Amino acid sequence: MERYYQEEIECAPLEKIREIQSKKLVEQVKHVWDNVPYYRKKMEEKGVTPDDIKSVDDLHKLPFLSKQDLRDSYPTGLLGVPMKDCVRIHSTSGTTGKRVVAFYTQEDVDLWEDCCARAIMAAGGTSDDILQVAYGYGLFTGGAGLHGGSHKVGCLTIPASSGNTDRQIMFINDLKATFLCCTPSYAAYLGERFKELGYKPEDITLKAGIFGAEAWSEEMRRDIQNTLGIKAYDIYGLTELSGPGVAFECSEQKGMHINEDHFIAEIIDPDTEEVLPLGSEGELVFTAIDKKAFPMIRYRTKDICKLSREKCSCGRTHIRMAKPMGRSDDMLIIRGVNVFPSQIETVLLNNGYAANYQIVVDRVNNTDTLDVQVEMTPEIFTDNIGEVEERQKKLSDDLKSMLGIKAKVSLLAPKSIARSEGKAVRVIDKRKI
Amino acid sequence: MSVMQISVFLENKPGTLKKMTEVLAASKISMRATSLAETKDFGIARLVVDDAMEAVNTLKEHDFVASLTPVLAVEIPDETGGLDKLLSHFSEAGVNIEYMYAFPGRGNGGQAYMIFRVADTKNAEAKLAGKGLKLLTQEEIANI
Numbered sequence: 001m002e003r004y005y006q007e008e009i010e011c012a013p014l015e016k017i018r019e020i021q022s023k024k025l026v027e028q029v030k031h032v033w034d035n036v037p038y039y040r041k042k043m044e045e046k047g048v049t050p051d052d053i054k055s056v057d058d059l060h061k062l063p064f065l066s067k068q069d070l071r072d073s074y075p076t077g078l079l080g081v082p083m084k085d086c087v088r089i090h091s092t093s094g095t096t097g098k099r100v101v102a103f104y105t106q107e108d109v110d111l112w113e114d115c116c117a118r119a120i121m122a123a124g125g126t127s128d129d130i131l132q133v134a135y136g137y138g139l140f141t142g143g144a145g146l147h148g149g150s151h152k153v154g155c156l157t158i159p160a161s162s163g164n165t166d167r168q169i170m171f172i173n174d175l176k177a178t179f180l181c182c183t184p185s186y187a188a189y190l191g192e193r194f195k196e197l198g199y200k201p202e203d204i205t206l207k208a209g210i211f212g213a214e215a216w217s218e219e220m221r222r223d224i225q226n227t228l229g230i231k232a233y234d235i236y237g238l239t240e241l242s243g244p245g246v247a248f249e250c251s252e253q254k255g256m257h258i259n260e261d262h263f264i265a266e267i268i269d270p271d272t273e274e275v276l277p278l279g280s281e282g283e284l285v286f287t288a289i290d291k292k293a294f295p296m297i298r299y300r301t302k303d304i305c306k307l308s309r310e311k312c313s314c315g316r317t318h319i320r321m322a323k324p325m326g327r328s329d330d331m332l333i334i335r336g337v338n339v340f341p342s343q344i345e346t347v348l349l350n351n352g353y354a355a356n357y358q359i360v361v362d363r364v365n366n367t368d369t370l371d372v373q374v375e376m377t378p379e380i381f382t383d384n385i386g387e388v389e390e391r392q393k394k395l396s397d398d399l400k401s402m403l404g405i406k407a408k409v410s411l412l413a414p415k416s417i418a419r420s421e422g423k424a425v426r427v428i429d430k431r432k433i
Numbered sequence: 434m435s436v437m438q439i440s441v442f443l444e445n446k447p448g449t450l451k452k453m454t455e456v457l458a459a460s461k462i463s464m465r466a467t468s469l470a471e472t473k474d475f476g477i478a479r480l481v482v483d484d485a486m487e488a489v490n491t492l493k494e495h496d497f498v499a500s501l502t503p504v505l506a507v508e509i510p511d512e513t514g515g516l517d518k519l520l521s522h523f524s525e526a527g528v529n530i531e532y533m534y535a536f537p538g539r540g541n542g543g544q545a546y547m548i549f550r551v552a553d554t555k556n557a558e559a560k561l562a563g564k565g566l567k568l569l570t571q572e573e574i575a576n577i
Contacts, residue, residue: 376475378493383440383479383500385470388472389472410474411442413497414496414498
């Protein structure tokens with residue numbers, strides 16, 4: 001039986017959703033015009049005033065916000081309320097440039113936690129569940145978001161935070177945890193550790209997991225599901241928009257429902273900035289329509305994906321987004337070809353390698369080189385050199401046919417690639433460009 | 434009557450082999466025979482030791498990938514033509530050899546030993562039986 005946290009809104013008819021969106025958008029634009037000079041200036045430059053925004057159909061008239069805008073306005077330039085009305089900040093890791101600091105009022109925190117609660121219940125969670133949060137706590141939004149959502153659902157929450165893998169396993173075992181929330185790469189690592197300790201999937205009490213904060217492939221999902229004996233659900237979010245829970249998977253697992261009563265999604269052509277028709281692939285753009293402290297309007301995520309309004313058997317009516325292929329920030333251009341780490345991951349897992357890998361890009365004699373480093377595993381190793389080499393060659397051939405460029409495959413000793421407790425570091429780009 | 438050989442995956446970088454011998458030395462594993470097969474990108478160390486199970490467990494605990502492979506350990510007289518004579522038995526019996534390596538015995542007995550990896554160990558043993566070859570058991574290997 002499908003369970004909902006807020007059934008009335010999660011399953012509302014489309015007209016109702018649009019009505020809510022229009023009402024909130026009009027208010028939000030007024031709020032920003034009055035309180036965020038940085039964005040007001042952008043509107044003025046485009047010749048738009050709040051009077052031009054009467055419904056969600058007018059959204060396209062508004063200027064975009066980019067990561068660059070966030071950098072330029074750091075730290076408080078986009079703040080929508082006096083600092084004394086805020087109750088918390090979170091911040092991005094700053095891996096792709098300057099940190100972003102996001103502010104929250106108590107209402108902002110509440111609606112964010114509601115989104116996470118919806119995600120937990122969509123994954124089958126109830127107040128009977130014991131949910132271990134192995135996302136990092138602190139500035140990172142992962143820990144706080146799922147922690148708050150877990151409280152709202154009424155789960156017993158284990159705030160394990162990230163790291164200390166054997167302690168994670170001890171708590172899962174001793175308290176019989178049924179839900180795990182962390183990054184997919186850490187879930188894979190926990191699975192690996194359970195296996196090392198001699199646990200079979202049926203010995204592990206977990207029944208479901210909610211994993212996000214980095215791009216992961218269907219193959220990685222299969223891998224995690226098999227080693228932990230769980231159903232693995234995807235969750236999507238950005239610190240700029242609150243954190244995890246902007247969109248989440250339901251039992252159907254065909255795309256993630258975007259919480260449309262809080263976030264309006266658009267797909268644009270990243271080059272022309274033109275809004276594309278429903279179903280087209282392009283850059284995902286979000287407008288947060290009721291977050292007051294850090295009101296993002298038409299924020300360009302750099303995530304490339306598609307939206308779908310197809311009816312979902314779970315009963316939810318909110319629009320679904322496909323798993324993004326990866327942030328355009330993660331995309332590598334190697335010898336002029338676009339390469340996403342998630343494509344490489346797919347090939348590795350299909351060839352029986354573990355989800356631990358590193359991609360090293362370098363430039364030798366003006367030519368880009370791609371070195372995919374994977375760890376040798378007992379399952380793949382044999383005394384027969386010919387067989388090992390053949391596997392290596394097959395992997396290299398499969399990478400070539402997936403990416404369209406040649407990749408070198410290096411086999412490394414087990415455990416030689418550092419395990420990540422948060423977001424995995426997959427790419428080492430040594431090119432000095 | 435085969436013995437267990439340990440095959441260890443070695444990443445192609447300085448110090449890997451040393452790390453392996455260090456782990457084995459610390460566990461007081463005594464090596465009888467060693468051989469190193471290398472490719473462009475990685476190596477496989479092949480070892481015959483006094484306690485194969487203990488060695489494999491120790492290596493795995495230290496994050497090495499290691500597997501066990503049955504091989505034949507055959508005693509040969511350390512004299513000219515010794516290997517030739519031995520191989521004639523293999524070829525008469527139609528046993529195909531994948532690889533082989535040698536190790537000397539201890540003391541003054543003038544004995545040497547050859548390790549043979551064949552495709553089908555059981556079948557090869559049956560075919561070589563009655564040819565007067567001295568095949569070593571795991572126990573004998575431990576006590577050499």
